Amino acid sequence: MITFRVNIPLNIALDKAEPAAPATAWRAFEERWVRRNNVRTLTTTGGLAALVVTLALT
Secondary structure, eight states, rough: OOOOIIHHHHHHHHHTTTTTTTHHHHHHHHHHHHHHHHHHHHHHHHHHHHHHHHHHHH
């Protein structure tokens, strides 16, 4: 969900950014993308941990 609702639209916006000002586009992009990517990583890691625990208990 996070990928489709946040990361992909941000990537598309970055792709359409003005080529003459890449630093400005990157600053607007980076903070939000990194924050959401961290959430995505934590939720995926939590899902993997739940799977491992479930498999270990069965």
